[in-house]
Amino acid sequence: MRTTFPQTLKRLEALIEEKKLDRSRELDPRKLAAQTALPEETVRHLLAGGDPPEDETDDRVCPRIKALADARIRNPRDKGPRDMVELAEDVAGYVKCTPKWARQVIEGKKKPNVDVLYKLSNYFGLHERFFTATADEALNAVLEARVHELDPDVDPYEAVLRDLGVVATDVRSHATMSPEEFRGFLAGVIRLLPQRDGSR
Structure with a gap:
């Protein structure tokens, strides 16, 4: 989760x-x-x-494409495009469009359709939600x-349990609360438990 x-x-x-x-x-x-x-x-x-x-999805796409294109030019890969002209040609070949249209897209002047956006996410090696998140x-x-x-083995529920001193539990696979809600719930339960001396 x-x-x-x-x-x-x-x-x-x-x-x-x-x-x-x-x-x-x-x-x-x-x-x-x-x-x-x-x-x-x-x-x-x-x-x-x-x-x-508070922006709309459409407001995010073009600026992020341009930011990625600018970053790619500033930090070109080996044998990769070194200016906007070369990048536009490379993108055009990948998404199957004209270099002129590709340049308008990577300069943030044109919003691509969903299919092209998906191809662009693959081109830049990103998740398809990157442009719209x-x-x-x-x-x-x-x-x-x-x-x-x-922390490669981190799990949000296990982290909560570890922080609260719980060694093991079987509730993780059945949990419907967020980790923070789970933390608050479990902390409240633990506060209600009797202490070793019988007090609370």
Whole structure:
């Protein structure tokens, strides 16, 4: 089960503290902006606990395509396109369209249809939801990947249980609550249990 952005951020911050990592490097807004194709100010806003921008799906597609194209030109791959003309030709060959139309798309001037958007996600090596995800969803995906790198065996429910000192349980496969709801519920149950001395 995927966690929400606040939950993922909280878990990542705990791992950063646990492993004594540099928070400014792990949560570098500029690097995260490049990874998500989001404006840096949006990333900073979300990391500070702000709400995601209230934009429409169509408003996200063109800016993110352009951000990816700009990033690809700034950091070209071996034998890959080194300017917008070459990139447009490469994209055109991949999605089967004219170089002129491809350039308008990668410059954020034309919105591609669903089929082309799917092909573009494959071209850039991204999940098809990358271009349409909300800002918090896009950032959450990147942070989740980092959490998995730092703690490959992490499971949101097991993490809650571990934090609360529970050794084992069989409720995970039947859980209908989010990890945070589950945490609150289980913490309340544990507070009601008698202590070893009989007190509560």
